[in-house]
Amino acid sequence: MRAPNAQPQPVGGLARRLAHILTTRGIDPTSTPQGGPEPVPALLAAESRIPARYRGATADHPAVAAWVREIAAAGRPGPGGAPGIAQGRSLLIAGTTGTGKTHQAYGAVRSLIGAGVRLRWKAVTAADLYADLRPRPGHDGERELRDLARCPLLIIDDLGAAKYSEWTEEITMRLMNRRYNEMLPTLVTTNLGMADLRAHIGDRVASRLNEMADKVILDGPDRRRPHAAGRRHPAAATA
Numbered sequence: 001m002r003a004p005n006a007q008p009q010p011v012g013g014l015a016r017r018l019a020h021i022l023t024t025r026g027i028d029p030t031s032t033p034q035g036g037p038e039p040v041p042a043l044l045a046a047e048s049r050i051p052a053r054y055r056g057a058t059a060d061h062p063a064v065a066a067w068v069r070e071i072a073a074a075g076r077p078g079p080g081g082a083p084g085i086a087q088g089r090s091l092l093i094a095g096t097t098g099t100g101k102t103h104q105a106y107g108a109v110r111s112l113i114g115a116g117v118r119l120r121w122k123a124v125t126a127a128d129l130y131a132d133l134r135p136r137p138g139h140d141g142e143r144e145l146r147d148l149a150r151c152p153l154l155i156i157d158d159l160g161a162a163k164y165s166e167w168t169e170e171i172t173m174r175l176m177n178r179r180y181n182e183m184l185p186t187l188v189t190t191n192l193g194m195a196d197l198r199a200h201i202g203d204r205v206a207s208r209l210n211e212m213a214d215k216v217i218l219d220g221p222d223r224r225r226p227h228a229a230g231r232r233h234p235a236a237a238t239a
Ligand SMILES: Nc1ncnc2c1ncn2[C@@H]1O[C@H](COP(=O)(O)OP(=O)(O)OP(=O)(O)O)[C@@H](O)[C@H]1O
Pocket: 053, 054, 060, 095, 096, 097, 098, 099, 100, 101, 102, 103, 104, 158, 191, 223, 224, 230, 231, 232
């Protein structure tokens, strides 16, 4: 049995994997990080949950970086002294295809963890969210909705991209209303302009988002197109 004040430790395969990654990066896995705020194992564990394409993402947009600082500063100390995510403002990142919305969202998670914030977070695309929550035998969608509603930081990627129905509007409303009521930070990305988003998610969700979220509009080129400014090839990134 674990002593009441002991911190949860990575176990088994995860611990071995982390030790291996640290060793390959020239870091002694048994050493304690010195001098900097970055909890390396926490960042590595989080990186393993971030999709490969965004594992090195940086929140380099000034407004996203400012939001990260605000959330980090509002954290309250948790067990072990590291600040945990508390109530905070949400962030809506809007922009056309390929402007870097998902990159900024995962970059924000990485920055928060790098800043030493203890972070329970989930990321889901709106389309996957509705697919996961669809009523089906043997699956407790209500429980999953509750978990998402309570998660300290939730990323909803591509809001407005899934096919609309009254049911999707109701699910979005129930999820966002709970997070709005509890003032939990939610990071939303969308390809839609505000008028189209309002039409897609309904007035009541749009009204809540409007109050709870800071807005960032990414208006650059599609970074997936060859020669787009700032496009980074994985090979170039590691060269
Ligand atoms: N600031 C950045 N620095 C380097 N690479 C970036 C940056 N922003 C985005 N990219 C890269 O550009 C590509 C497109 O970015 P991303 O997937 O975040 O766009 P998006 O706006 O989410 O697109 P969509 O609307 O289609 O979902 C990805 O390969 C991503 O890694």
